[in-house]
Amino acid sequence: MSGRESLFVDANIFMYLAGRDAALRERCRSALRAAAERDIALVTSAEVLQEVLHRYASLGRPEYARAVYSAATDICAEILPITERQTARALDLVERFPHVPARDALHAATMEERGIERILSADRHFDALDTVTRVDPAASGSPR
Numbered sequence: 001m002s003g004r005e006s007l008f009v010d011a012n013i014f015m016y017l018a019g020r021d022a023a024l025r026e027r028c029r030s031a032l033r034a035a036a037e038r039d040i041a042l043v044t045s046a047e048v049l050q051e052v053l054h055r056y057a058s059l060g061r062p063e064y065a066r067a068v069y070s071a072a073t074d075i076c077a078e079i080l081p082i083t084e085r086q087t088a089r090a091l092d093l094v095e096r097f098p099h100v101p102a103r104d105a106l107h108a109a110t111m112e113e114r115g116i117e118r119i120l121s122a123d124r125h126f127d128a129l130d131t132v133t134r135v136d137p138a139a140s141g142s143p144r
Contacts, residue, residue, distance in 0.1 A: 006041045008111050010121035011051035013137060014044075014072045018064060024122075024137075031120055031137040032075065042120075044072060045080040045110050051103060086110050093129065100125045108132050 016024040035042055049069055056065035073079060089109035094102055104125045111119060111132055118133045119126055126134040
């Protein structure tokens, strides 16, 4: 990846892009568009893709899994792998921030390792972490 600024994209953004709520869908589109206009590299992880697959498979909607997965891989400049070191760091974060779900802690650990400070997410759990800054898609003109 180049030296440009990166923004990690959470699973909920991809799911909202495919969801029924038109307002949420448009806010997420707008946030992604703003990142592109600012030449911010959008990245996500294999764990985010797994979340997408898990969600739609559990709903019996494999066609949505395929569509959302494809959109995520098309939108993002890079899909980050998950390593044992990141899972160990996620465990540290879960112990330190017990109300933060393990998946969110893993996203934060992945971001830390890659030097990514901001995450585009509607998930407020990230606000509890001191290692990342959440960019709320509902914020006007996000990301900044």
